[in-house]
Amino acid sequence: MRVPLSWLAEYVDLAPGSTTEDVHAALVKVGLEEEDIHTFDVSGPVVVGEVLEFVEEPQSNGKTIRWCQVRVAPDGETAADGGPAVHGIVCGADNFFVGDKVVVTLPGAVLPGPFPIAARKTYGHVSDGMIASTRELGLGDEHDGILRLSTLGVDAEVGTDAIALLGLDDAAIEINVTPDRGYAFSIRGVAREYSHATGATFRDPATRPELVTPVGDGYPVAIDDVAPIRGRQGASVFATRVVRGVDATRPTPPWMVSRLKLAGIRSISLLVDITNYVMLELGQPIHGYDLDHLTGGIVVRRAIGGETLETLDGQKRKLDLEDLLITDGSGAIGLAGVMGGARTEMSDATTNVLIEAANFDPVSIARTARRHKLPSEASRRFERGVDPRIAVASAARVAELMVSLAGGTTDAVAGVVGEPAEPEAIRFPGGYVSALIGVDYTDDEIRGSLEEIGATVADADGGLLVTPPSWRPDLTDKSDLAEEVARIVGYDRIPSVLPVAPAGRGLTRSQRIRRTVADTLAAAGSTEILAFPFLGAEDNNLYGSPDSETVPAIKVANALDASAPYLRTTLLPGLIAAAKHNLSRGLTDLSLFEVGLVFTPEAGRSYGQAELPSGVALPTDEQLAELNDGIPPQPRHVGVLILGNAVPKQPGQPAVASGIADALAAVTQIGLATGAPIEVKQGSHKAMHPGRTAELWIGDRSIGFAGELLPQLALDSDLPRVVAVLELDLDALLESTDAAFTAGVIGTLPAATQDLSLVVSVDAPAAAVGAAVREGAGSLLEDIRLVDDYRGQGLADGTKSLTFALRFRAPDRTLTAAEATEAKLAGSALAAERFGAHIRD
Incomplete structure (x- = not known):
């Protein structure tokens, strides 16, 4: 809304010497956000x-x-x-x-x-x-x-x-009007708000004695509409006034032209300019008809099938059955609250004018304006709510200006059909506003604030009974009134105090661990992404299960993309798509990760079949249980994708390509950060490279996999041949460990180190052999690492030599070499029992 200062000053006393910045600052205090300042940018002489x-x-x-x-x-x-x-x-x-x-x-x-x-x-x-x-x-x-x-x-x-x-020395402020404050789409409303902010005297232009009009049998009007969906009429009030003998060719005076221009409206002709002027002044949209072109009385009704209307913009529009119309004996002559019809528009030949000032249903007007893609200054105001009690005064104001500027005479009485609904009183409990806002307001401040905005306040049991003013349809409950008290008294009274969370309401254990995982991966150089949770069936089946050809998935009823109608069962396709996108833009070394939900329904089971509660009352425990039972399992996974060089080429240092080792390093980082004993075993997956795939276990539960994509799959996605990936089930990790951080403990007593070389079959997994050595060696074995995998001369065909570095330590004494050797041999004995291993000569 643009507000010329000279116009504003007619209805509220501006502080002497006030600039546009001063007026903006005052209105910001009552919640009207500043947007811009408009001037004519003309300087003399x-x-x-x-x-x-x-x-x-x-x-x-x-x-x-x-x-x-x-x-x-x-x-x-x-x-x-x-x-x-x-x-x-x-x-x-x-x-x-x-x-x-x-x-x-x-x-x-x-x-x-x-x-x-x-x-x-x-x-x-x-x-x-x-x-x-x-x-x-x-x-x-x-x-x-x-x-x-x-x-x-x-x-x-x-x-x-x-x-x-010419009024070129005037200036206008522009403010942002939120949808709940439609009254501020007028000079009247903004002047009232300036009065609230500064205490300046406000003079309501809608209550001037000159606008008090006798009401009688004016131009015949009938409202023939009851909207069945909303149970109320499309028009609640319809006021008319007739001005005869006007000279439409007279020029619009300069003061009106300059004010309209500053307010953002182009001067068209005197009669049209007057209706626009009053709309800006009082907030009531006005429409003028050439009275001599009307046939019979006016009827406000809904459109009928096949009806059309040529609007003022010259467009012939096919009307919808929900459109609210202004009609006469010849048919439709206007889209109510949106735009008038071309047949009855005022022109230079107009001598007699019928003035319309009505109040229309906001929902109906909004739907009509959007349906016909026809936003207008009138519809913007009706959508937000117009004061239903100023229709007669607004019509009188238009008639007053037409008589003074265009000549002519006004009929003695105004015609009015309909009666505005009385605003509903709101019970406002004592102490409510102070408890909600956090400020100790006095009873006088509360009552005074509500009366200042125009509300009627009466005492009631334990509080007040407040009836909002007719121009504030947004005030519907006690919280709205509390906000008004805070706004009028001043937002500066509200202290800047950070709320203190009650004890025990911080992050849950699962939230802390999920954040730890994300922070760990980010600290290691990976970038977090957020992918769409929708996939095609092919991606779900390929990546969603290590061996199954078909993976159960939930199909979205109204998919955004017909090629991706299923909820994801894996994070990998989203990571691959993000990597492809970034690679195409020159980012050749990537490490991406996502922490998100996947959807793993049970095969053959239907979901989402429970009946939704009516909303009349809170759902029962049984209804909630039934609704929850209709939701598929949604475990939270973490996925990682790495491609390109792990270490870039630099002087004296060749590039180091990324691969499965980087995916396994990410597994190690997650394990250390969460304290989870993740075990890496040889695995397989239909989308992964054979021999370069690891399965991740905690105890006897598989929680995911890591490795490299099949080279052909990577190439099909326009990625390099080597793409390392990792996906594990975070929820399963949380269920399988207490997440106690145990890594990094430094012993205070000396350690004993020994090597152990075992000859085993080439088919024996090194991790399984190492696990057997760890189990057999017992609690003295602090750490075991595979340091060599030899196959060649000196070994029998079909065998390999695995060398492990062992570190032994006792918590209460210094170990002897004999104790360390005994533990080592116990470990090799268990490996021999399970894998036929023997110590290499």
């Missing part, structure tokens, strides 16, 4: 001039200019620019005559653009200024010729300051 004479001079380029002598100051006086009273000016327009009063911009003036004016030589003359057009002054878009003041109905003395005369 700009004066009224009189054309004394001119000579038309044809030019070689085919153009004819006029060399004009223009009086810009009374005889014997100096012009505003310090020059003579008569200036010679070159002008290319030809729509003026000798004796016309015009607007002259003298040297030193600046017009919008900015366009500075100076004496300059052109067409063989020194042009000492410029005769301005409407567009050059910023008052409109017309540029066919210069502005003749007679066309505005203005006759001022030569030398008069034209900036003040």
Whole structure:
């Protein structure tokens, strides 16, 4: 909403010397956010001039200019620019005559653009200024010729300051009006808010005595509509007023043109400008009809099948059965609250006007405006709610301006159909606002704030009974009233205090561990992503299970993408798509991870079949259990994808390509961060490289896999041949460990280190052999690491030599070499029992 300051000052006392910034600051205090400042960007000297004479001079380029002598100051006086009273000016327009009063911009003036004016030589003359057009002054878009003041109905003395005369010295503030505060779409509403902010005296323009109008049998109107869905009429009030004998050809006065321009509305014609002016002033949309083009009385009704209407924008529109219409005996003449019809529009030939000021159902108007893609200044206001009690006063205000500016007479009485609904009273408990806002407001502050916004306040048991004003349909419950008290008393009264969380309500164990995993991966150089949870059946089946050809999945009823209608059962396709996208943009070394939900329904079971509660009452425990039972399992997984170089090439250091080792390193990092004893075993997966796939276990439970994608799958996704991936079930990890951090403990007693080389079959997994050694060696074995895997000369065919580095330590004494050797041999004995291993000679 744009608010010209001169207009605002008519209804509220602005502080002396107030600037646009001061007014903005005051309105911000009551919650109206500042947007912009608008001015005409014109500076003087700009004066009224009189054309004394001119000579038309044809030019070689085919153009004819006029060399004009223009009086810009009374005889014997100096012009505003310090020059003579008569200036010679070159002008290319030809729509003026000798004796016309015009607007002259003298040297030193600046017009919008900015366009500075100076004496300059052109067409063989020194042009000492410029005769301005409407567009050059910023008052409109017309540029066919210069502005003749007679066309505005203005006759001022030569030398008069034209900036003040035309209202070009005014400025407007622009504020953001939220959907719940539609009353601020008017000068009336903003003036009231400025009064709240500063305590300045507010004069309600809708209650002026001149607008008190007798109501009787005016123009015949009937409301023939009851909206069955909402149970209320599409129009609650319909007021009319008739003005006869107007002169529609009269010009719109400059003060109205400048105010409309600053408010963002183009001047069209006097009669239309008046209706727009009153809409901005009071917030009540107005429509004017050419009374002589109406047939019979007006009926407000819904459209019927096949009905059409040509609106003021020249478009012929096919109407919907829900559209609310203004009709006469010939049919539809307007879309109620949105736009009028072309057949009855006011024109220069109009002499008798029917003024309409109605209150329409916000939902109906909003639907019609969106259905026809026809937003308008009227619909913007009706959508947010218009004061239903100002229709008669608004029609009277339009009639007043038409009589004073366009002549004519007003019929003695106004016609009104309908009665606005009374606002419902709200019970406001004592102490509620202080408990909600956190400020100790006094009873006088609470009552005074509510009365200041126009509410009626009465005492009630244990509190107040508050009836909101008619212009505040957004006030519907006690919390709205509490917000008004806080707003009017001042937001600065609300202390900046951080709430203290009650003990025991911090992060849960699962939340802490999930964050630890994400932080660990990010700290290791990986980037977190968030992928769409929708996949095609092929991706779910390929990556969702190590060996099953078909994976059960939930199909979305109304999928965003027909090629991806299923909820994901794995995170890998999302990571692959993100890697492909980034790789195509030149990021060749990537490490991505995601922590998110996957959906793993049971095969053959239907989900989401439970009946939804009505919403009338809270659902019962049985209903909640049934709803929860209809939700498929949604475990939280973590997925990692790594490609490119783990270590980039640099001087003295060749590049180190990433691979399965990096995926296993990520497993180790997760295990250390969470304290989870993740065991890595040889595994297989239909989407993974054979021999480069590890299965991840905690105890006897498999929680995921790590390794490298099949090279062909990677190439099919436009990725390098080697792509390392990892996916594990975080929920299963949480269930399988107490997450006690045990890594990194440094012993205080000396350790004993020994190596153990075992010859086993090449088919024996190294991890399983190492696990057998660890189990057999007992509690003295602190750490075991595989350091060599030898196959070749000196070994029998089909065998390999696995060398483990062992570290032994006792918590209470220094181990002897014999104790360490005994434990080592116990471990090799168990490996021999399980895998036929023997110590290499």
